Amino acid sequence: MMTYQTAALLPFTEFIDNFNHQLKSVFYERDDIKKFIRHRGFPATVLRDIMATNPFSVAIPRQFGGRGNKTKEALGIMDAASYESLPLSLMFGINIGLFLGPVNKYAKESIKPDIFRRFLKHQNMGGLMITEPGYGSDALNMQTYNEQRGSKYHIKGVKHWQGLTGMADYWLMASRKKMPDGGLSRDIDFFITDARHPEQKIEVEELYHNIGLYPIPYGRNKIDIQVPRDYKLQPYTTGLKLTMDLLHRSRFQFPGMAVGFIRRMLDDAITHTQQRFIRAKPLFALDQVKQQIARIQTAFTISSAMCSRSAEASGLEKNLDGKTVEANTMKAYVTELMQESAQTLTQLYGANGYKEECIASRGIVDSRPFMVFEGSNEMLYTQIAEVLVKQMRRLKVMNLAAYLKDYQRTLLTANHFIPLTDFNVEEKMPQRKQVLLGKILSRIVASDYVAALGHKGFRQDLVNDSMDMIKQEVSALVSSCHYSNHVVPVQDYNINSSWMDFS
Numbered sequence: 001m002m003t004y005q006t007a008a009l010l011p012f013t014e015f016i017d018n019f020n021h022q023l024k025s026v027f028y029e030r031d032d033i034k035k036f037i038r039h040r041g042f043p044a045t046v047l048r049d050i051m052a053t054n055p056f057s058v059a060i061p062r063q064f065g066g067r068g069n070k071t072k073e074a075l076g077i078m079d080a081a082s083y084e085s086l087p088l089s090l091m092f093g094i095n096i097g098l099f100l101g102p103v104n105k106y107a108k109e110s111i112k113p114d115i116f117r118r119f120l121k122h123q124n125m126g127g128l129m130i131t132e133p134g135y136g137s138d139a140l141n142m143q144t145y146n147e148q149r150g151s152k153y154h155i156k157g158v159k160h161w162q163g164l165t166g167m168a169d170y171w172l173m174a175s176r177k178k179m180p181d182g183g184l185s186r187d188i189d190f191f192i193t194d195a196r197h198p199e200q201k202i203e204v205e206e207l208y209h210n211i212g213l214y215p216i217p218y219g220r221n222k223i224d225i226q227v228p229r230d231y232k233l234q235p236y237t238t239g240l241k242l243t244m245d246l247l248h249r250s251r252f253q254f255p256g257m258a259v260g261f262i263r264r265m266l267d268d269a270i271t272h273t274q275q276r277f278i279r280a281k282p283l284f285a286l287d288q289v290k291q292q293i294a295r296i297q298t299a300f301t302i303s304s305a306m307c308s309r310s311a312e313a314s315g316l317e318k319n320l321d322g323k324t325v326e327a328n329t330m331k332a333y334v335t336e337l338m339q340e341s342a343q344t345l346t347q348l349y350g351a352n353g354y355k356e357e358c359i360a361s362r363g364i365v366d367s368r369p370f371m372v373f374e375g376s377n378e379m380l381y382t383q384i385a386e387v388l389v390k391q392m393r394r395l396k397v398m399n400l401a402a403y404l405k406d407y408q409r410t411l412l413t414a415n416h417f418i419p420l421t422d423f424n425v426e427e428k429m430p431q432r433k434q435v436l437l438g439k440i441l442s443r444i445v446a447s448d449y450v451a452a453l454g455h456k457g458f459r460q461d462l463v464n465d466s467m468d469m470i471k472q473e474v475s476a477l478v479s480s481c482h483y484s485n486h487v488v489p490v491q492d493y494n495i496n497s498s499w500m501d502f503s
């Protein structure tokens, strides 16, 4: 086992090489990932050996024995993990983005040393509890409440679908303050809970049978706990701004979990289609197959470009509460690229893609909830469109091309999308159109990240191919936007609609 002191001192390339080596060793030599991929939880020795490399040291400041909290390193460790196992990468994402980051930024100094020490020396874990059975997308109306009683807060409610349910040592617990009239405050408070203390223990009422992400337990949690005052996070202004800063930073981290996963889909697609012969020719020789793999390659380039942008723009010192467009772009677009890449590889495997242990079909199931959690993608695209229209109205520029020409996040590539974007955006539009508009902006913002990565020296052929693919996608989205319909579901559709009556 590498001590955390050693982990903290290694140059990052050595640290990540060591981590990669350990993953290969535990997944393919000492154990066989294909054997346990269908079981719930990692085998204890596998998890122990992975954690022995001290992966969480990337999210712990130097003064507490960590590597110093560099976003690039956090994204790097998620990238390396997701090449081998998306659930492992999500486990890191939860601990780093949803627990250690917020603790680092908003917890009282006095309580940090013990928490960080337990992560470094005892491989402790922490997750985030926001979602409730009645309040998921509508999380700001959560009903879990807190009441101060002397030096402690009493927190009561029900939470569900928390990653690491029953497994985490620490939780970041969201709740609303109970007001004297019995109502709940609009603002959100966060508390750190520690399962070592009996009065902070969270009862798991039910473990869910999640269809993928088997190594991560999910379930329903009954909250009835007492937490010392010092364990309340300290927002700089309001709890709502803290919440948005936290959620946006986490969305900025999604490309880290995506890029390794997509690279794996790409490598396996290339290898498989070169080795599989159909009518004496490798599958790779077919034009349609080349196009399918080129799309995965584009996904790889886009997620790489997002990582590069995230590394420079989402450090803890930055205030991300207003970064809706970028945070939502990264999360919603990259999770669609993950799902699409897994679907493509499954198709290319033919019947063997339908085996439970196939990395591609597991990838479909494991990456699917990424489009739902931390804000469903439809909701995030709607928010992007709302921000865009608000800014356009403020500047009195309703032509999209004219607006994008001067918009900070599309300066490099706005011109490439003319004449596609040469149309006026309506001030009021149905939500289905907002979602399309949100998608259009997300693709153009992503193309700017790709161009920026190209300027830094990333291979130009991959950059050019991605720009072509994104343009094609934007063209389809713009055409859908112009051809919008108003079709709504007919609720009593089953009257006069049985084909048998007409045959």
Ligand SMILES: Cc1cc2nc3c(=O)[nH]c(=O)nc-3n(C[C@H](O)[C@H](O)[C@H](O)COP(=O)(O)OP(=O)(O)OC[C@H]3O[C@@H](n4cnc5c(N)ncnc54)[C@H](O)[C@@H]3O)c2cc1C
Binding pocket: 094, 127, 128, 129, 130, 131, 133, 134, 135, 136, 137, 138, 160, 161, 162, 163, 213, 369, 372, 373, 374, 375, 376, 378, 379, 382
């Ligand atoms: C694998 C997994 C891991 C999770 N991890 C965590 C965790 O660690 N901590 C935690 O607190 N929670 C977690 N969650 C919960 C997750 O954040 C919620 O499921 C999510 O916010 C959606 O809430 P909901 O399930 O109540 O769906 P609902 O709010 O009922 O929404 C259902 C669907 O309605 C549609 N919809 C909702 N709002 C809109 C809108 N404005 N516009 C258009 N369509 C809309 C979307 O299609 C959405 O998927 C996790 C969930 C899953 C599946």
